[in-house]
Amino acid sequence: MTTGDAQIAVVLDDGPNMPARGMVRRVLGATFTRTGAVGGLIWIVLLVLLAVFAPLLANSHPILMSRDGTVSSPLLSHLTAVDITLLVAFFSALLLAGVRWLMRAFKSRLSQSRFGAPGVMTWITIVALTGLVAWWMVPPRYAQVLSQYREAQVAGELDWAILAPIPYSPTDRQRDSLSATNIDPRLLLPSPAHWMGTTADGEDVASRMIHASRIALAIGMIATGIALVLGVTIGGLMGYFSGWVDLLGMRLVEVFSAIPVIFLLIMIVAFYGRSLYLMMVILGLTGWVGYAVYVRAEFLKLRNTDFVVAARALGLPLWSVLFRHMLPNGITPVLVLASFSVAGMILTESTLSFLGLGLVEEPSWGQLLNQARSAGSQWGLVVFPGLAIFLTVLAYNLIGEALRDALDPHAQRSSMM
């Protein structure tokens, strides 16, 4: 997707009968030259940044403070295991991308990055290790009094303090600490102090919005990821073996497409209580059907192509034929569906939260919308979460649409984007 690649592609693409050159890469390249898709991508990247840096952007704990001459950073010492894992994941990804760029710049030997993808493996290892260690080391949070710093500052006990840009944690309920500022912090309208106003409990909406981007991203990515892995595996086996495997698989597809997901989720919440992880798993377990059908169709087409027969004639094992040789040639239509489905998953989570069946403690956009029902004139509670959901769903849809157009040359002319 770098400009260098694009130039090479232009130079090499010397005829209409040229077969796919790194099909996936070509399609992605064509996708992200469209304004709509670029806009969508920018919004998603912005969300990722917000999600990663949420604790640094919106937090009641000061970044640095000095109390009785001792300097401390309550913010850093109050980071959770999730915060640490996300930050490490982000910076190690940046680092590895930099290393790879350097290696490319210095023309390393035989491009090993394509097959083994050692960079991605290293990254996954680093993230998994950090996650485990963080879970192990970081103690569970005891009940925090988040207004302690504000009260201390008002009382003049702090020498100095550097606060986060939004000095309110998402769970900082200021109705509990009217004493600090002496104004009623409930359902405040958007103002310089609270950019998006406050909720009925006196929580800062902007802070909750930023922290909620984590859930919005996670539910979309993880639920879609589970669905993708299941769908690609089942669909791949169906398409490759056809015959009775296909017959059984299609019946399974029919059974699963008959499940009403929202009702299933409501039932699960009723039996097992509210859990984000359970929600992701259920969404993933019911959402694989579409991918399976797509991948099956692609694999039925690919299984008799020459290069697949040639790969088998070389004695390659099944997993290599399926996932290394067939999948990259048939994955692109699935990516389109995946980008639309991420949007769908986010909407489902918002719906559940709006119905009051979502998370209790963790902030989520749908939950903010739910609170807006009884918020009276606090329009911030309606506009901002609604806008965020709208923009995110739009962004994923724009990317999906551009992907689809990039795959279908007939649609390129008619597209307005």
Add this chain to the structure above:
Amino acid sequence: MTQSTRHDQPLLQIRDLAVSFPVSRESRHRGHRVRAVNRVNLTIYPQQTLAVVGESGCGKSVTALSTLQLIPTPPGKYDSGRIIWDAGVEQSPPVDLLKLSERQMRSIRGNQIAMIFQEPMTSLNPVYTIGDQILEAILLHQQVSRRQAVEIAESALRDVGIADPGGRLREYPHQLSGGMRQRVMIAMALACQPRLLLADEPTTALDVTIQAQILELLRELQTRRGMSVLLITHDLGVVAENADVVAVMYAGRVVEYGSVHTVFDNPLHPYTRGLFTSMPLLGGDRHRLTAIPGNVPDPSNFPTGCPFHPRCAAMQGDAKCVEHDPPLLEIEPGHWAACWHVSGYDEGLAAVPDVAYRRDAATVAADPD
């Protein structure tokens, strides 16, 4: 090649192979099946080139694909027959390839028997570099490090006449021409030193000068490495140039079998004769090509008796041709044919074709060096 192998034992024997496919999806349950290959017998000796000639749809490719169990088996089915593989080494006794499990088959494919295909344009995976694809095959079958595998791949590419093999390893298939791609396919097939190469019309998709180069290359590599080749083609010129033994196939059957010299000097079957008379002659003053009348029979509706009888010039209204399918019999030493009207055709003769004939180059290579 310093292999302690027996040269007098057949490397591969295909015995009574029959493969069928359903006629169409709707009639699958009613059991209407086409015999794409019907009781085919072929024998390949070490260092021999066996050419299989025939029109499209006569079962050439199905025979080759069956050897590696590459026929997709939900629609296709191996009805009968054995394919006996005898690598000729003491520790591995002859095996029936059709009875091997998928796992056992994988150790044969690419390693002992390799295959190259008709379409070099589509036989390489477009998303990976040449190097990725060759290395995968080498690392799979040989216990070598990645660095050694790169060296093997480079020398394999050099062997097939590709300049700058190191640079080519990093290129994608679409960056190469058709002839280059076919060379890469050959390099890939030969990188693991197979004993038998199945070449399914390796030059059909290439233009004539490249065809000659590729065939020359195959011949040279065959002599050098002492491997056997099953060459599938529909070009009699290619057969004459490259093969030791030729099998002519028609409608899923072998109709004539013998050494190239015997068959070309004295074609016995009316179909083979028809093929020879329909070849254009350089310098001849004929205005039209002599063609075999009629068309290849519809596979779902083969004629009764001898499948060639509706087009046959020798039949002359013989009811036996319509009613009975002639088996393949040895008419003269080392020359088999399947036709009631060949003089000397007698059911008392040997039925399983087995010609150990090898031409000069191969005979030289047969001496242990």
